[in-house]
Amino acid sequence: MTLIASDTSSYRLLPFRFMRMQAESDRDVLITSETGEYLWVSDPQLQDLGFKRLQSGSAFYRDLLARHFIYEPGRHDPLPQMAAQYRSRKDFLFQGPALHLFVVTLRCNHTCQYCQVSRAPLGGSGHDLSEADARAAVERMFESNSRVLTVEFQGGEPLLAFERVRQIVEWVVERNVLEQRDIQFVITTTLYHLTDDILDFAKLHRIQFSTSLDGPASLHNANRPTPTRNSFERTLEGIRRVREHLGHDAVSALTTLTARSLEQPRAIIDEYVKQGFSSISLRPLSPYGFASRSAQRLDYPIERYLAFYKEALAYLLELNQQGVYLSESYASLLLKNILTPFSSGYLDLRSPTGAGTAALVYNYDGYVYPSDEARMLLEMGEEGLRLGSVHQPLSELLRSPVMEALLSSGVAETLPGCSDCAFVAFCGADPVEHFARQGDPVGHRSFSSFCKKNMGLLKHLFGLLRDTDDDVQRVLLSWLNRRSYADVGLAGYRG
Amino acid sequence: MNWPVIMHVCEAAYPLGVVQRAAYSLADTLAIEVSVEPGQVKLSIFPSQDQLTLPSARVRPLVLQHLNDFALRNHINRETAGLREVLARAALTGCGLPQ
Numbered sequence: 001m002t003l004i005a006s007d008t009s010s011y012r013l014l015p016f017r018f019m020r021m022q023a024e025s026d027r028d029v030l031i032t033s034e035t036g037e038y039l040w041v042s043d044p045q046l047q048d049l050g051f052k053r054l055q056s057g058s059a060f061y062r063d064l065l066a067r068h069f070i071y072e073p074g075r076h077d078p079l080p081q082m083a084a085q086y087r088s089r090k091d092f093l094f095q096g097p098a099l100h101l102f103v104v105t106l107r108c109n110h111t112c113q114y115c116q117v118s119r120a121p122l123g124g125s126g127h128d129l130s131e132a133d134a135r136a137a138v139e140r141m142f143e144s145n146s147r148v149l150t151v152e153f154q155g156g157e158p159l160l161a162f163e164r165v166r167q168i169v170e171w172v173v174e175r176n177v178l179e180q181r182d183i184q185f186v187i188t189t190t191l192y193h194l195t196d197d198i199l200d201f202a203k204l205h206r207i208q209f210s211t212s213l214d215g216p217a218s219l220h221n222a223n224r225p226t227p228t229r230n231s232f233e234r235t236l237e238g239i240r241r242v243r244e245h246l247g248h249d250a251v252s253a254l255t256t257l258t259a260r261s262l263e264q265p266r267a268i269i270d271e272y273v274k275q276g277f278s279s280i281s282l283r284p285l286s287p288y289g290f291a292s293r294s295a296q297r298l299d300y301p302i303e304r305y306l307a308f309y310k311e312a313l314a315y316l317l318e319l320n321q322q323g324v325y326l327s328e329s330y331a332s333l334l335l336k337n338i339l340t341p342f343s344s345g346y347l348d349l350r351s352p353t354g355a356g357t358a359a360l361v362y363n364y365d366g367y368v369y370p371s372d373e374a375r376m377l378l379e380m381g382e383e384g385l386r387l388g389s390v391h392q393p394l395s396e397l398l399r400s401p402v403m404e405a406l407l408s409s410g411v412a413e414t415l416p417g418c419s420d421c422a423f424v425a426f427c428g429a430d431p432v433e434h435f436a437r438q439g440d441p442v443g444h445r446s447f448s449s450f451c452k453k454n455m456g457l458l459k460h461l462f463g464l465l466r467d468t469d470d471d472v473q474r475v476l477l478s479w480l481n482r483r484s485y486a487d488v489g490l491a492g493y494r495g
Numbered sequence: 496m497n498w499p500v501i502m503h504v505c506e507a508a509y510p511l512g513v514v515q516r517a518a519y520s521l522a523d524t525l526a527i528e529v530s531v532e533p534g535q536v537k538l539s540i541f542p543s544q545d546q547l548t549l550p551s552a553r554v555r556p557l558v559l560q561h562l563n564d565f566a567l568r569n570h571i572n573r574e575t576a577g578l579r580e581v582l583a584r585a586a587l588t589g590c591g592l593p594q
Contacts, residue, residue: 413579
């Protein structure tokens with residue numbers, strides 16, 4: 001069967017993958033190249049391509065040649081160009097960890113049912129990062145060879161340990177006089193404990209704030225109970241104060257979606273529009289921290305999340321066409337992976353995995369973890385994902401048995417299921433999530449929420465890119481380019 | 496429908512690796528027991544959920560579609576053997592974790 005084709009044709013195959021999309025279209029098979037090029041083809045075209053029965057010179061043939069699905073031996077060598085494309089897509093591998101999370105305290109005044117990081121009571125002791133550990137963590141961070149570094153303060157509620165935050169920022173700034181890295185500071189906070197002193201310090205060091213806004217007051221307050229039952233009002237007040245002191249874009253917000261949230265996609269989006277945000281992150285609940293224990297009440301099947309997401313995305317596309325700029329951040333990351341030669345660099349969408357290679361977490365207990373999710377598992381009694389102590393050199397931490405295990409199960413192109421998947425060039429590997437959900441860092445794709453989520457979203461986006469009108473395409477491109485709808489011309493990306 | 500559904504396929508057209516990959520990809524719908532017999536591979540197909548809504552008439556076509564797709568993937572992989580590694584080596588020279 002193989003011999004017939006290979007002896008008579010003038011072209012050879014390059015590695016590619018395919019997927020049937022079960023769409024109402026003649027061309028319902030998506031083929032993707034190793035470097036992330038894609039084309040929609042019909043089943044007869046797929047068979048002709050695979051068994052080398054194509055007529056050279058046809059438009060389809062030329063398309064396949066240009067997008068590196070085939071090559072003509074002796075006539076053109078695709079390797080140099082493909083290697084350059086592959087290198088661009090995996091560019092993140094040439095840099096060490098860029099995201100450094102400092103868990104300065106586990107204390108928090110909120111008692112959120114879905115809390116992903118767990119917390120300790122306000123007056124709890126033994127839950128703050130010590131000065132010696134903080135200083136060592138700064139040393140570890142500068143051992144990374146990344147030119148761009150993000151210092152993110154997490155909790156609990158990091159503003160409850162603001163003096164440690166201040167110390168760390170000052171050490172980093174002082175050290176950076178010599179290092180000359182490009183450094184960004186971010187505090188992830190409820191904004192509950194903001195003071196003018198904190199805002200002045202943030203202004204001095206151009207610190208960004210990231211907060212949580214789950215939707216309208218009723219939803220936000222139900223998700224985030226406090227003794228005074230005014231979490232929503234306090235969050236809005238904090239957003240207003242940050243914007244007043246530091247500028248409108250100095251604060252961004254994240255949404256956590258509980259089962260209750262899934263019933264009100266429009267209300268959540270309307271709240272973000274009302275508060276003047278330019279992006280919204282519609283992320284599903286993660287199986288970590290307290291969220292896992294409350295899963296019976298708060299969790300939902302990923303299929304429900306996908307239905308919610310599609311409805312929310314449709315509403316966002318509608319609003320954007322009316323001149324409101326509000327992008328969905330995960331869709332924007334996926335679009336970058338699909339429509340550009342570059343990777344978004346987002347941790348969950350990296351292969352090899354971003355855990356440890358892209359991010360490091362310096363926990364309040366003086367231990368280092370490969371991702372925020374890995375340290376959340378600690379609060380569920382799982383210590384296995386610890387890289388080591390903050391006092392060990394970075395090179396030693398990155399050679400730890402845990403890193404070896406994560407990397408050996410964190411290359412999507414080699415994993416069962418992923419290795420045959422047409423989306424693998426746009427997706428990533430998440431061994432920590434699979435370990436958390438299935439007790440195995442490789443996991444089984446058929447039962448993987450991570451896989452179902454990314455598969456569902458990528459299928460939906462590819463469908464939009466192929467089937468929708470120019471107005472929708474323009475919105476998607478405006479998210480990709482971070483420009484307003486009015487500034488974007490016709491798309492032209494149809495595969 | 497009477498379970499299991501039994502299918503026999505020719506090992507030359509559908510090598511064991513192809514059958515195993517097809518079975519893996521269908522695991523959320525169907526539980527497939529794979530056994531090798533002289534010159535052929537036997538598939539014993541069960542529902543993987545109690546309330547499988549897949550119409551019985553669609554089980555064989557669904558499995559066959561997956562078998563054919565994985566056979567084609569196998570063919571593509573054989574045709575392009577080694578190219579992925581050459582490409583990755585050419586592209587990623589010099590990368591690595593900081594030491």
